């Protein structure tokens with residue numbers, strides 16, 4: 001089997017996050033969920049949430065699904081890199097993504113979400129595509145949608161074709177040759193503790209020399225930006241007039257009028273260049289002439305993160321075979 005579904009930016013101006021339609025239960029309830037290769041819980045806004053925490057999101061009501069079953073005595077609680085979080089109870093039900101159905105998928109129903117989730121009306125929950133070792137359900141951890149689907153897939157892979165300010169796709173079970181050019185460069189994945197961790201072969205700022213130094217980081221479709229070591233980030237912002245690492249704004253900012261260099265990263269012998277226009281994320285507050293950078297320091301994060309800003313300049317194959325690998329291709 002295979003599946004293919006759209007990855008739609010939630011914001012027309014900046015690629016903050018992408019959502020994908022997912023149908024749950026019988027009759028089908030369709031929610032817009034954020035596919036996140038940096039976590040491993042499938043959780044949704046649900047009928048178990050206080051209405052005060054719902055502001056425009058679609059919800060999943062298990063009591064309206066004839067195929068929903070309570071996973072008695074199980075609960076979950078998750079916190080993300082930006083400090084947001086949610087928790088609740090667990091049901092199993094049918095979950096379908098782009099024509100690919102998994103029966104008895106653990107659906108983690110939110111009973112509490114943090115304010116940043118309540119304030120984001122376009123995200124009805126997340127679909128974790130990390131390794132199932134990261135799943136937070138207790139006392140018995142649950143498998144991700146991909147792990148549940150894997151055995152039935154034509155090939156144990158999913159691919160991300162994210163795009164700048166337009167809809168891309170997530171494919172399951174096949175590699176669509178029409179979505180990339182040239183060869184796919186595969187590199188090993190270290191899935192301990194459960195992220196898609198791989199080693200980038202280095203970077204270059206603008207037209208500068210390529211610095212061939214390995215950078216271990218995670219491929220994370222659920223993170224907007226790129227978080228890299230301070231040496232890389234200072235080398236980049238040294239080329240940006242007026243750039244500062246702002247404590248008040250929580251990262252590198254610069255005058256929106258500044259000329260930005262491109263940023264190139266390596267995967268093996270392959271090179272991927274993020275154009276200057278993508279490297280300015282947003283004005284720090286609406287209308288401000290100070291802009292927030294797409295490249296930020298991973299100091300204090302603990303891991304380096306290749307988020308949507310990096311992923312959207314490539315076609316990326318998440319190979320869940322044995323051993324797992326990750327493939328990057330131009331497009």
Ligand SMILES: Cc1c(C=O)c(-c2nnc3c4c(C[n+]5cc6c(C)n(C)c(C)c6c(Cl)n5)n(C)c(C)c4cnn23)c(C)n1C
Pocket residue numbers: 016017034038080081082083084120123222223224225227301305
């Ligand atoms: C270590 C780390 C991260 C690791 O992941 C991270 C981050 N970066 N984007 C996201 C996340 C997103 C994507 N996302 C980013 C957004 C930004 C930057 N803004 C202004 C809004 C309104 C966003 C929304 Cl609704 N959604 N989502 C949905 C979740 C649950 C995230 C959790 N963390 N996160 C940050 C900001 N930091 C410091």
